[in-house]
Amino acid sequence: xxxxxxxxxxxxxxQRLLAEPVPGITARPDDANARxxxxxxxxxxxxxxxxxxxxLELFLPEEYPMSAPKVRFMTKIYHPNIDKLGRICxxxxxxxxxxxxxxxxxxxxxxxxxxxxxxxDPLANDVAEQWKSNEAKAIEFAxxxxxxxxxxxxxxxxxx
Amino acid sequence: xVDLARQAFETNNFDLAAEIYDRTIRxxxxxxxxxxxxxxxxxxxxxxxxxxxxxxxxxxxGKIVPDQLEHLVTALIKTVAMESPAKLTxxxxxxxxxxxxxxxxxxPVTIRCGHSFCRNCILRDQKETCRNCETLIDRPLRASQxxxxxxxxxxxxxWFPSEYRAxxxxxxANAIFEKEKFDTAIELYNEAIKLAPRDHILLSNRSRAYxxxxxxxxxxxxxxxVVMLRPDWPKGYFRKGSxxxxxxxxxxxxxxxxxxxxxxxSVSTAKVLLSKTLHKILSLLPPDDPKSVDxxxxxxxxxxxxxxxxxxxxxxxxxxxxxxxxxxxxxxxGDTVSTAANFIDGPNADSRPDFQQKTNDxxxxxxxxxxxxxxxxxxxxxxxxxxxxxxxxxxxxxxxxVSKEDFECSLCYRLLYQPVTTPCGHTFCxxxxxxxxxHCADCPLCKSSLVQYLAxxxxxxxxxxxxxxxxxxxxxxSERRKNHEDEMVELASMGVDKQHDIPIFVCTLxxxxxxxxxxxxxxxxxxxxxxxxxxxxxxFGMCICVGExxxxxxxxxxxxxIRDVRYFPDGRSLVDCIGGKRFRVLSKGKRDxxxxxxxxxxxxxxxxxxxxxxxxxxxxKVYDMCKNWIDSLSSSQKQQILNHFGEYPGREPDExxxxxxxxxxxxxxxxxxxxxxxxxxLLSTSRLKKRLLGLRQILxxxxxxxx
Numbered sequence: 001x002x003x004x005x006x007x008x009x010x011x012x013x014x015q016r017l018l019a020e021p022v023p024g025i026t027a028r029p030d031d032a033n034a035r036x037x038x039x040x041x042x043x044x045x046x047x048x049x050x051x052x053x054x055x056l057e058l059f060l061p062e063e064y065p066m067s068a069p070k071v072r073f074m075t076k077i078y079h080p081n082i083d084k085l086g087r088i089c090x091x092x093x094x095x096x097x098x099x100x101x102x103x104x105x106x107x108x109x110x111x112x113x114x115x116x117x118x119x120x121d122p123l124a125n126d127v128a129e130q131w132k133s134n135e136a137k138a139i140e141f142a143x144x145x146x147x148x149x150x151x152x153x154x155x156x157x158x159x160x
Numbered sequence: 161x162v163d164l165a166r167q168a169f170e171t172n173n174f175d176l177a178a179e180i181y182d183r184t185i186r187x188x189x190x191x192x193x194x195x196x197x198x199x200x201x202x203x204x205x206x207x208x209x210x211x212x213x214x215x216x217x218x219x220x221x222g223k224i225v226p227d228q229l230e231h232l233v234t235a236l237i238k239t240v241a242m243e244s245p246a247k248l249t250x251x252x253x254x255x256x257x258x259x260x261x262x263x264x265x266x267x268p269v270t271i272r273c274g275h276s277f278c279r280n281c282i283l284r285d286q287k288e289t290c291r292n293c294e295t296l297i298d299r300p301l302r303a304s305q306x307x308x309x310x311x312x313x314x315x316x317x318x319w320f321p322s323e324y325r326a327x328x329x330x331x332x333a334n335a336i337f338e339k340e341k342f343d344t345a346i347e348l349y350n351e352a353i354k355l356a357p358r359d360h361i362l363l364s365n366r367s368r369a370y371x372x373x374x375x376x377x378x379x380x381x382x383x384x385x386v387v388m389l390r391p392d393w394p395k396g397y398f399r400k401g402s403x404x405x406x407x408x409x410x411x412x413x414x415x416x417x418x419x420x421x422x423x424x425x426s427v428s429t430a431k432v433l434l435s436k437t438l439h440k441i442l443s444l445l446p447p448d449d450p451k452s453v454d455x456x457x458x459x460x461x462x463x464x465x466x467x468x469x470x471x472x473x474x475x476x477x478x479x480x481x482x483x484x485x486x487x488x489x490x491x492x493x494g495d496t497v498s499t500a501a502n503f504i505d506g507p508n509a510d511s512r513p514d515f516q517q518k519t520n521d522x523x524x525x526x527x528x529x530x531x532x533x534x535x536x537x538x539x540x541x542x543x544x545x546x547x548x549x550x551x552x553x554x555x556x557x558x559x560x561x562v563s564k565e566d567f568e569c570s571l572c573y574r575l576l577y578q579p580v581t582t583p584c585g586h587t588f589c590x591x592x593x594x595x596x597x598x599h600c601a602d603c604p605l606c607k608s609s610l611v612q613y614l615a616x617x618x619x620x621x622x623x624x625x626x627x628x629x630x631x632x633x634x635x636x637x638s639e640r641r642k643n644h645e646d647e648m649v650e651l652a653s654m655g656v657d658k659q660h661d662i663p664i665f666v667c668t669l670x671x672x673x674x675x676x677x678x679x680x681x682x683x684x685x686x687x688x689x690x691x692x693x694x695x696x697x698x699x700f701g702m703c704i705c706v707g708e709x710x711x712x713x714x715x716x717x718x719x720x721x722i723r724d725v726r727y728f729p730d731g732r733s734l735v736d737c738i739g740g741k742r743f744r745v746l747s748k749g750k751r752d753x754x755x756x757x758x759x760x761x762x763x764x765x766x767x768x769x770x771x772x773x774x775x776x777x778x779x780x781k782v783y784d785m786c787k788n789w790i791d792s793l794s795s796s797q798k799q800q801i802l803n804h805f806g807e808y809p810g811r812e813p814d815e816x817x818x819x820x821x822x823x824x825x826x827x828x829x830x831x832x833x834x835x836x837x838x839x840x841x842l843l844s845t846s847r848l849k850k851r852l853l854g855l856r857q858i859l860x861x862x863x864x865x866x867x
Contacts, residue, residue, distance in 0.1 A: 009571075062750065
């Protein structure tokens with residue numbers, strides 16, 4: 001694990017992500033920084049995010065894989081576990097991180113989080129409140145935000 | 161008199177016991193008890209010819225049950241027991257073989273020492289130590305805690321599909337055997353044996369099933385094959401002996417039982433059967449019992465003929481088990497065992513000496529028996545030699561099944577190097593796993609707690625996995641090893657020149673030759689210390705933090721040499737260091753999460769000729785000032801300082817010329833209550849005079865404050 005340059009693990013992970021992408025997700029390394037990934041996640045079907053394409057940024061810190069990748073939504077999203085800065089409340093990105101996890105598993109978890117929001121462990125308190133008090137309305141908000149921010153946004157750009 | 165004899169016997173004085181019994185018989189006339197005592201004494205003294213002679217007399221004088229032959233059994237076992245059969249017999253350089261069942265690993269479990277066994281075998285085995293390396297096993301093992309080595313299990317199932325199917329059939333057949341459906345069990349064994357013809361356990365189990373159906377000839381055939389496949393496996397001889405016993409071949413049965421016991425003296429079923437068989441042999445002797453003679457004639461005509469010819473001379477009757485024969489037996493077992501050592505190349509029946517052939521007094525009748533045995537051997541030779549995979553060291557495996565990817569470490573994504581297996585059954589490179597454990601004492605894959613594993617600082621390589629890597633991926637593995645060694649060289653060459661970074665521990669200041677105990681708890685520094693130890697450099701640089709940011713460490717520092725590392729169970733450590741060379745930082749870098757620096761080592765400027773006198777007097781003055789200051793301290797303060805930094809050093813002859821000046825000045829700089837910035841200034845100057853003047857000033861200030 002010592003030595004200069006990019007660890008073999010990151011090179012291999014990148015190669016495999018490009019060779020066998022996760023369905024519904026594309027992740028490609030930045031031309032200038034191999035530790036920085038441009039990620040696009042398709043809103044899962046049968047979720048309020050269906051039809052949307054969400055841009056994320058994923059960064060592998062120096063200590064990766066000893067510490068988790070840093071991931072953030074760049075596209076605005078109405079979700080109880082994602083705040084307005086795009087930060088994600090996901091255990092495997094925090095204390096449940098394990099070096100045996102990988103970029104692929106992180107992205108799959110994020111996809112799953114979109115399918116199954118967890119308002120009991122909120123990051124965006126107002127959204128979580130809405131979700132708990134009136135779920136139908138919350139889902140409607142989420143659909144609306146998806147239409148507004150996550151459609152026709154093919155060129156990745158910071159939304160705020 | 162009898163009491164005396166017993167006493168002698170109990171104190172292991174068998175010759176004396178025999179003498180007393182013998183005299184008593186001559187004086188008071190024979191009795192079963194006396195003959196038996198005499199026979200036991202002969203047996204325990206190792207005089208078997210006389211012992212058997214006497215036992216047979218005892219049998220004529222009274223009724224004797226098999227259990228009473230315990231001394232004979234004990235004595236025979238003691239005579240034939242191999243001194244350390246395991247060492248002689250086992251080819252321990254195995255990859256896929258369980259050294260308990262000597263079969264392909266099934267649900268392999270890797271134990272503490274890095275050796276793997278079938279889960280069921282290690283659970284049932286009684287042995288307190290590893291069969292491979294004699295490391296103590298924490299018995300009793302709890303089934304719930306024995307986790308399968310996932311990698312090994314997957315690879316074995318993948319690489320040996322036939323054996324895998326055979327093993328499943330075997331499990332099924334064994335269960336059916338327990339339900340006493342022996343015919344069905346045999347059918348399943350047949351099917352399994354077709355898939356794995358050299359699986360001795362299948363043959364052994366089928367032998368047992370045949371025996372349960374009273375098909376002893378068939379049982380014997382299978383047992384013979386077992387013995388050929390695994391001449392070092394005690395149970396094979398037991399199966400053979402059991403079948404021979406049932407077939408009435410008592411002498412051969414005794415030999416088989418003794419072969420079994422010579423390999424493992426603890427097989428109690430074999431002991432029981434041995435005394436039963438000996439009892440049969442001895443009971444056959446009475447000439448006045450026509451029924452016994454008929455039985456004898458029916459079962460073993462050769463023996464019966466010889467009985468007649470020798471006029472029922474029991475001495476001649478038991479040539480097989482005379483002392484000379486026992487010696488021969490040992491020889492035979494020794495030979496069997498040495499062929500076992502070569503069994504990787506396949507057993508060779510012809511090279512195995514046959515017991516009957518070796519006996520000197522072999523008669524025609526005996527020849528017939530041995531012919532029969534040869535018949536059996538010939539049959540067993542017909543076992544096809546395909547599928548011998550599990551007994552070869554590195555069997556040929558269908559290359560399409562062998563994939564390097566299966567042996568990739570899930571942490572570094574490289575080929576496993578020095579693979580270690582956690583108690584939860586997951587395998588990683590040793591280095592990778594320990595790096596994870598620096599951060600969290602859970603298994604990276606399944607999150608099981610590895611607190612215990614970490615506390616034991618277990619780093620034993622999983623032998624089977626390393627064996628696979630070395631034998632099936634020799635090039636890739638040696639390349640991987642080379643990578644590792646290169647990394648070590650890279651680490652080891654730290655600081656050899658201005659191009660090679662040294663690791664920097666950002667903490668406090670250290671000074672040349674001053675002891676510095678450190679508590680290492682941050683994950684990155686645990687890694688750093690491990691790398692220093694593993695690469696053999698045993699040193700790193702220490703700087704002080706001078707700003708907010710991570711890399712804001714001082715431009716000057718001091719090397720620390722590691723004298724000793726003591727680990728806490730949770731992976732933290734106490735590192736006993738002593739200061740080394742001083743350095744100036746040229747540039748800063750990072751590696752594996754900790755700071756590094758390219759440095760230039762520094763030393764004091766030489767003292768100028770014209771300054772020597774002045775400097776000498778300065779040295780003397782400051783030394784005394786320091787001494788006075790120390791003496792002025794309270795005894796408790798003094799004790800604290802001594803505990804941490806050691807004694808105040810004495811004067812040195814080369815104080816003016818040493819690279820770092822006298823040791824006592826550094827000791828004082830470390831001990832005095834100084835601000836780190838002042839300490840840093842003193843550390844970074846290459847002028848001795850400046851440091852001494854500084855010290856003088858500080859001491860003067862401290863003294864005036866005290867007064």
